[in-house]
Amino acid sequence: MWTHRSWQGRLLPHPLPARERLRHYAGWCNAVEGNTTFYATPGRETVATWAEQTGPDFRFVVKLPKVVTHDRRLTDVDQPMRAFLDAIEPLGARAYALWVQLPGSFGPDDIPTLARFLRRLPAAHRPAVEVRDPAFFTDPRATRLLEATLAETDAEWIPFDTTAFFTDPPTSDAERDAWTKKPRMPSRVVALTDRPIVRYLGRDDPARTVEGWRRWVDATATWLREGRSPTVFVHTPDNADAPTLARRFHDEVRAQVPELDPLPEPIPAEPTTLF
Known part of the structure; x- marks a missing residue:
């Protein structure tokens, strides 16, 4: 998406x-x-x-x-x-x-x-x-x-990690909808190849999402140090802040692995003006 x-x-x-x-x-x-x-x-x-x-x-x-x-x-x-x-x-x-x-x-x-x-x-x-x-x-x-x-x-x-999402009952319409549709999958933090891929589902509350991804920040940093090239996708039920959350995840990994390249700078949503 x-x-x-x-x-x-x-x-x-x-x-x-x-x-x-x-x-x-x-x-x-x-x-x-x-x-x-x-x-x-x-x-x-x-x-x-x-x-x-x-x-x-x-x-x-x-x-x-x-x-x-x-x-x-x-x-x-x-x-x-x-x-x-x-x-x-x-x-x-x-x-x-x-x-x-x-x-x-x-x-x-x-x-x-x-x-x-x-x-x-x-x-x-x-x-x-x-x-x-x-x-x-x-x-x-x-x-x-x-x-x-x-x-x-x-x-x-x-792995499709939904453990953080299913920790507590839903609190929004988007969460209630996801509660009936998303699978209750166990967390599995294992890479088989040099290209691990992770799908993570948090909550609509960004703080809850960040709280739930700690293990993935640590795992991603470890994989990078091992010479692997991981890809992590961050979801929430409404996905309203998914891009900003993904960038925050990347920043938290870079804090552990400073040599990781930064993400590109977003194109402004509105044209810049002088005033």
Whole structure:
């Protein structure tokens, strides 16, 4: 997501042509979750505009289409995968990872299917898998099985940490909506590859969000010192302040790892004036 109604006129200029929105978002953050590709595979022309609006080091973590992961559950997906990989080709190296988000019903017994799917992916693409069956987190045998399968293709395991969100009952409409929709996932602070990816869900209260991400600041700093290149996505139920929170997270990591490059300077939401 690189546009949000509550950002318009506050963080991003408004009105802003569709072909300019990603460019302005990229002034705030240097990575984005490509969640829209889950619902429909975009045209190559559209994806080409994404590449035009971002620098060569910008990271897209692009989610595989729903028809691949949920409808067909990674089986008989040659045609939709060919169409998807062709569509994102204009991104080049910006396609940092293929985000394989699996449904909660995809459990340890389905690991052979995942293994076959990952082996068939082109070597040019790095997969990152998000699982939602609790057994992968609570059953040591299932954990080891998944880790071994991912290791075969240098695939990462994406944790979706919702523990901070579910600590206390919701206090806003956005939180109440998320309370019924988001999975209650355990926290898993483990990197399998040199490119760990983290998804973190906080609260609409920024202070609560910051309080809940402490473990991730420490983990990210540790990974950087180990020579890894982590990517962290910060969410809240309403996402109203997500870009500013993401920058604050980055600043807290830089306080521990000063050699980490700063994020780019945002393009002003309003033109500067003399008065």
